[in-house]
Structure formats: C-alpha cells, structure tokens
Amino acid sequence: xxxxxxxxxxxxxxxxxxxxxxxxxxxxxxxxxxxxxxxxxxxxxxxxxxxxxxxxxxxxxxxxxxxxxxxxxxxxxxxxxxxxxxxxxxxxxxxxxxxxxxxxxxxxxxxxxxx
Amino acid sequence: xxxxxxxxxxxxxxxxxxxxxxxxxxxxxxxxxxxxxxxxxxxxxxxxxxxxxxxxxxxxxxxxxxxxxxxxxxxxxxxxxxxxxxxxxxxxxxxxxxxxxxxxxxxxxx
Numbered sequence: 001x002x003x004x005x006x007x008x009x010x011x012x013x014x015x016x017x018x019x020x021x022x023x024x025x026x027x028x029x030x031x032x033x034x035x036x037x038x039x040x041x042x043x044x045x046x047x048x049x050x051x052x053x054x055x056x057x058x059x060x061x062x063x064x065x066x067x068x069x070x071x072x073x074x075x076x077x078x079x080x081x082x083x084x085x086x087x088x089x090x091x092x093x094x095x096x097x098x099x100x101x102x103x104x105x106x107x108x109x110x111x112x113x114x115x
Numbered sequence: 116x117x118x119x120x121x122x123x124x125x126x127x128x129x130x131x132x133x134x135x136x137x138x139x140x141x142x143x144x145x146x147x148x149x150x151x152x153x154x155x156x157x158x159x160x161x162x163x164x165x166x167x168x169x170x171x172x173x174x175x176x177x178x179x180x181x182x183x184x185x186x187x188x189x190x191x192x193x194x195x196x197x198x199x200x201x202x203x204x205x206x207x208x209x210x211x212x213x214x215x216x217x218x219x220x221x222x223x224x225x
Contacts, residue, residue: 044218097159
C-alpha cells in the first residue's frame with residue numbers, strides 16, 4: 001500500500017521556523033519527483049515546491065522562494081520542507097505529493113503561523 | 116504566482132451534464148497537458164484527468180477532459196450526488212518553472 005505521511009506541523013510565531021517531513025512507503029520513492037502543495041483554510045490549492053527524483057532540479061513558488069528549502073533523502077524514503085521566516089499567510093495544510101500522473105498524496109499537516 | 120481562472124461554482128440536477136472551464140496561457144495549458152483534481156472537504160485532492168484525457172484506474176468514465184488552445188474543460192456527464200466536491204485544474208507552467216493551480220470550482224448537486 002502506498003503511503004505518504006507528513007509530520008512536523010504545528011503552531012509557530014511569525015518569523016519562526018518549522019521543518020516538515022514526509023515519510024514514503026509502498027513505492028520506489030527514489031524514482032519519483034516530489035512536490036509540496038498547501039491549502040490555506042477555506043482557500044484553494046497552491047503549489048509550493050518541486051524536487052526531482054535525483055534532487056535536482058528544484059523549483060519554488062515565488063511566495064516562498066528564499067524562505068523555504070525542499071530536500072529529500074532517498075535512502076530514508078523521506079522528503080523535507082524547511083520553512084524559515086514564516087508569515088501569517090503561510091498558515092495552511094501542507095501536503096507532500098507526487099502529483100500527476102502517479103498522484104500519491106499524504107493526508108497533510110497543519111501549519112499555523114500566529115502570535 | 117499566476118493561477119488559472121475557473122468559475123467559482125457550478126451546479127446541476129442528478130443526470131445532468133456539468134462543464135467546468137479553466138483558462139490559461141501559452142506557457143501552461145497551451146503547451147502542456149492539464150490535470151484535473153477532485154477534492155472533498157478535509158481530504159487530499161484526487162486526480163481525475165491527466166495527459167490526453169486519461170483517467171486513472173477507478174475514475175468513472177462520466178468524467179472527461181478536453182483542451183482547446185489555452186483553455187481546458189472538465190465535463191461531468193450524468194451528474195451524481197457523490198460528485199458534489201471542489202474541482203481544480205492544474206498545469207506545469209514552462210515560463211515560471213512552476214505548477215499552477217486553478218482557482219477551484221465548487222460543484223453542487225441540486
């Protein structure tokens with residue numbers, strides 16, 4: 001069974017940092033490009049970042065470039081998102097996903113940025 | 116980051132045909148395939164359409180997609196109550212080197 005399990009979300013003050021993790025199982029993680037996608041409460045989907053199966057290239061949305069860093073450890077079947085200088089507008093559920101056509105998604109982890 | 120405009124809502128009675136549009140540009144929909152996702156409240160999105168109107172295993176054939184120039188459409192033929200959900204288009208934007216999502220359309224079954 002394919003599983004993607006995110007962790008690391010929580011409440012953080014503006015300007016703070018969080019590191020999200022995504023543990024993959026049930027498929028050959030090292031063969032898949034990976035993404036982080038977020039969804040603010042009551043809002044639509046927003047793509048955040050992409051990393052190829054080998055670790056390069058990497059792409060970011062303009063809204064997070066310079067503040068967020070995506071990485072992966074294929075030996076540990078894990079994907080990461082280091083989030084620095086967090087803003088209230090970063091509050092969202094963060095999903096890790098392969099996206100189409102393979103389309104594996106995690107259940108999401110909630111990040112709340114608030115003082 | 117740019118987004119792909121969609122109508123905020125669409126509705127129909129059971130059995131009706133509903134069409135959702137998605138507007139893009141030459142750097143996304145006009146140059147590469149569009150994906151369509153279905154999302155129920157509190158759950159992760161689920162892929163409905165990818166590639167050239169391909170459906171993943173398990174997606175009913177009442178869902179179909181089409182593209183024309185820089186626009187795309189999702190058609191739900193024979194609307195059912197369980198189709199009440201939010202629907203998003205998505206595409207890779209070659210000039211932005213980024214995925215762009217549609218603004219989302221809430222489908223209501225009357």
